[in-house]
Amino acid sequence: MKKNLVYGLLALATLSISLNSCRTDEMLTGTEQAQKEKIAFFERFEKERSLSKNAESNNYALPFANSMLAYFSNYPEKKTELENKYGTVDLSVSSQDMDLENGRKLLMFPMLTDGKVTAVIGGVINEERDFLYFDVYKENHPDRSFLIKTFQNHYSAKAVSRNDSNNPINVGDVIIIVKKPQLTKPDPFDDPGGNGGHDMGGGNGDFTDGGSGGNNPNTPNTTNPCEKMKEQNQNTEFKAKVAEIDKKEIFDKDKETGFSAAYGQPKTNYEPLSNNNDNLKFPHGNKYYGYMHAHLDSKDGIVRIFSPADIFTFLTTCVRNAETKGSMTDAYGMVITSQGNYILKYSGDGSFGIGPGTLARWQSSYEKVFSNLTESQLLDPVVLEKAFTQFMDEKVKIDGLEVYKSEKETGNTTKLKYNKETNSVVPTPC
Known part of the structure; x- marks a missing residue:
């Protein structure tokens, strides 16, 4: 053939x-x-x-x-x-x-x-x-x-x-x-790396044709992640959805809560993520370019920052859908916890490849890192941020994948990046 x-x-x-x-x-x-x-x-x-x-x-x-x-x-x-x-x-x-x-x-x-x-x-x-x-x-x-x-x-x-x-x-x-x-x-x-949307481990494929490209009329034209997040944080509906999740009664639930962000006319549509055995899932379709969800306080051993599956879904769903429907810099993933709120953004060219064994490899490495932390360390945002950014730098290794911390009161964001030479996190305020 x-x-x-x-x-x-x-x-x-x-x-x-x-x-x-x-x-x-x-x-x-x-x-x-x-x-x-x-x-x-x-x-x-x-x-x-x-x-x-x-x-x-x-x-x-x-x-x-x-x-x-x-x-x-x-x-x-x-x-x-x-x-x-x-x-x-x-x-x-x-x-x-x-x-x-x-x-x-x-x-x-x-x-x-x-x-x-x-x-x-x-x-x-x-x-x-x-x-x-x-x-x-x-x-x-x-x-x-x-x-x-x-x-x-x-x-x-x-x-x-x-x-x-x-x-x-x-x-x-x-x-x-x-x-x-x-x-x-x-x-x-x-494209065996999974960029074509056929990887059975996850991705942006569904039963639709993928729709036409072009920017969503309501999506800011800027491609700077910091500017994107500043504009987003001024959006009343976005702030309302964050506030709906960012409260004690949500963290104390026995199941996670979350929302997906979809391109819509004339504004972004926020739809609930379904919860199946504590796995949050997107609604049907390929219009979803972002998500926000909580990590709970009610269960032991929860890591209050992104999981490998959170990263995987952000890249294979949010980024790829945004690439088709708008701009890859529209894409975001957000985890809201009692210890801090974090946002994933992507500023690369889309050339990353994710294969069928990628998530398993990330998960294995992730567990080795966080299973070695004590309960008090798991409750320390500084320790978590260092461990996570080091994991991103050494194991995920995708150019353009960035993590930001969002202040709970103001929504202002700071980029977190691991520095190998100092073995520490370098914060860069937006």
Whole structure:
């Protein structure tokens, strides 16, 4: 398959976007665990395939299907969301697997509503078998109608209704031969760092086309983070939302509270973040460029500054959505705690890459740092700020990613940066 092969797909694999309050004993998130499960499917399959003479063992639909099932198992709400919009994925019917450049593979499954094929979803796995995504073909893609018709011919001929159970045991019984996708634009998988929005560990992908670019009319044109925050802090609605979170009764709750900031007309829209097992999640859509949320006092071991998941979500959701809808400097992430309020900003060019194992690596390093702090140190903002900025400098290492402290009374911000030579935090007031 030529390099510029494109599927013109809509993102499925990046649907789960969450903000986790970080405890010192926190384990890997469910998303990262699911990713390792999916990769194991391919490793097992290819080992067995290399030792087996059974022709059925050559069907890559099995690991692709089991990967999708693992994802749906971890995120059942996303399965429901996908089915409501496109139909049920029939994992007992697939295309042949197609070899792409650099050892990648593509495979497709039909999606049905009331027994009719209404969409086609494709999966791509890289040569290393450590990066996988699934996307739904867009309505305007030149291959979409052909693929739907080709799969539908099978159901029409066999009078097969949709497979509601999605049982992977029978995967590969039916293989539909389809043509390779047409060449239309650069292959999104050419960016294995995750910038294309297909990383199953998180990102800005959803079921929309991403919308058109251009600045939001209500977004200040300045690109200076300090100026952005000064203008934001003068906004009555922003200040009201911060005040709604920044109070003792919120910190004493047993569940976190938060809001998302979305581009809107004629002003920014603030919508509540849903709380699922103490993981805050954005509403559906890709218009969200910012968030604010609380870290609690009611639970032991809470780190009262950003968690790795907070950073991950800021970069893969807020920055990428702002890049599409406005300007990357619009993006912000805010954590509000009883000890201090902090803001993440990004002033880079968007060239950072975040892969499927990034969050797990950050989480592991983060836990090593903060689990070594005593309870009194965890209650000391100076200690936390040094530990966090050092973690950002040495482990996250993304140019343009900045952290600011926001004064509770005035909202004035100060940039916090770790200095290796002095092993200390250098504050720079805006």
